[in-house]
Amino acid sequence: MESTDSSVSFDEADTRDAEMHSAIDEWIDDLVAAVDEVRASKEFQEWLDVQSRFHDYSYRNTLLIKQQCPEATKVAGYRTWQEEFDRYVKEGESAIWIWAPIITTRCPECENSPSYHEQTGCDYDETPPEEWAEGVVGFKPAPVFDISQTEGEPLPELETDAAGDAGDLVGRLFDITDEVGVSVRVVPDDVWPHGNADGICRWPEGQDEQPVVEVRDRPDRAAVAGTLVHEYAHALLHSGELDASERAKREIEAEAVAYIVGRHCGLDMSGSTFYLAAWDAESADAIRNRLQRISQTAADLIGFLED
Numbered sequence: 001m002e003s004t005d006s007s008v009s010f011d012e013a014d015t016r017d018a019e020m021h022s023a024i025d026e027w028i029d030d031l032v033a034a035v036d037e038v039r040a041s042k043e044f045q046e047w048l049d050v051q052s053r054f055h056d057y058s059y060r061n062t063l064l065i066k067q068q069c070p071e072a073t074k075v076a077g078y079r080t081w082q083e084e085f086d087r088y089v090k091e092g093e094s095a096i097w098i099w100a101p102i103i104t105t106r107c108p109e110c111e112n113s114p115s116y117h118e119q120t121g122c123d124y125d126e127t128p129p130e131e132w133a134e135g136v137v138g139f140k141p142a143p144v145f146d147i148s149q150t151e152g153e154p155l156p157e158l159e160t161d162a163a164g165d166a167g168d169l170v171g172r173l174f175d176i177t178d179e180v181g182v183s184v185r186v187v188p189d190d191v192w193p194h195g196n197a198d199g200i201c202r203w204p205e206g207q208d209e210q211p212v213v214e215v216r217d218r219p220d221r222a223a224v225a226g227t228l229v230h231e232y233a234h235a236l237l238h239s240g241e242l243d244a245s246e247r248a249k250r251e252i253e254a255e256a257v258a259y260i261v262g263r264h265c266g267l268d269m270s271g272s273t274f275y276l277a278a279w280d281a282e283s284a285d286a287i288r289n290r291l292q293r294i295s296q297t298a299a300d301l302i303g304f305l306e307d
Contacts, residue, residue, distance in 0.1 A: 008067045010097045035276040052263035055302045059295040061098040072146040087152030095143030105132040113137045166221035173228045176304040182235045184213045192216045199227040201234040211235040233257035248278040260298035
C-alpha cells in the first residue's frame with residue numbers, strides 16, 4: 001500500500017499507545033483551531049468519507065484509519081483475512097493500528113477487571129468475581145490491514161449500487177419510523193408550507209409527543225431520502241428550543257449524519273457542504289462530543305436500515 005505524505009504510522013511498539021492517543025488529540029486540536037477555514041471543512045469531510053465506510057467503528061478508530069490509510073474500504077486482522085476470507089496480507093505491508101476492546105470479567109459496580117477492582121478500593125461484594133459477567137474494561141492497540149494490502153479470493157459483497165440511485169431507500173426509511181421514534185409525512189410541493197426548507201422536524205406540545213418529520217416531495221428520490229435522514233438525525237439528537245447559534249451547530253451534525261448514511265447507501269452526497277465556522281470557539285472536548293454523536297447516530301440509522 002502506498003502511503004501519502006500526510007499519513008502517519010505507529011511502528012514503534014514502546015510508544016504506539018501514546019502516539020495513537022496523541023494523533024487523535026492533535027487532529028481535533030487542529031480542527032478546533034481552523035474551524036473558520038476551508039481546510040477544516042475539507043478535513044472534516046474526509047473523516048465523514050471514512051466514517052461512511054466504517055459506520056460501526058468509533059470516531060476514534062475512523063480518525064486513526066483516516067490518518068494512516070484514508071483510502072481504506074475494508075479492514076480486518078491478519079488471521080481474519082486468512083481464515084474467514086481466504087485472503088493473505090502481501091509481504092512488506094504495514095499494519096493500520098486501531099483500538100480494540102479488552103473484554104474480561106468485570107465488577108458490576110466499578111466496571112474494572114478483578115485485579116484493578118482490588119486496587120480501586122471498590123467495596124462491591126454482592127457476588128464473587130467468578131460470577132461477574134464479561135464486559136469492556138479498556139482498549140489496546142490492534143493491527144488490521146485494508147483489503148488493498150491483501151490478495152486472494154474476491155469479496156463480492158463489497159459491490160454496491162451506482163451512486164445516486166435511491167432505489168427503495170425512501171420506502172426503507174419509512175419502514176424504520178418506529179425504531180427512530182418519529183411520525184413522518186411527505187407533503188406535496190404545491191402545498192408545502194415551510195418556505196425554502198426541504199424538511200423540518202418538530203416536537204408537538206413541547207416534548208410530550210414523539211417528533212414529527214415533514215419533507216417536501218419532489219421527483220429526485222435521492223434528495224428526499226437525504227432530507228429524511230437529515231431530519232431523523234435531528235429527531236434522535238436534538239429537541240427543545242434553541243438559540244440561532246446552537247441551531248447552526250446542530251445543522252452541521254444533522255447534515256454530517258445524512259452524509260455518512262447517504263454515502264453508505266450509495267447516494268451521491270457531493271452537494272453536501274459543511275461550514276464549520278459555526279463551531280468556532282468550541283472546545284476540543286465539545287468537538288469530541290459532536291464527533292461521537294455524529295458517528296453513533298449514523299451507525300444507529302444504518303443499523304436500523306440494515307436490520
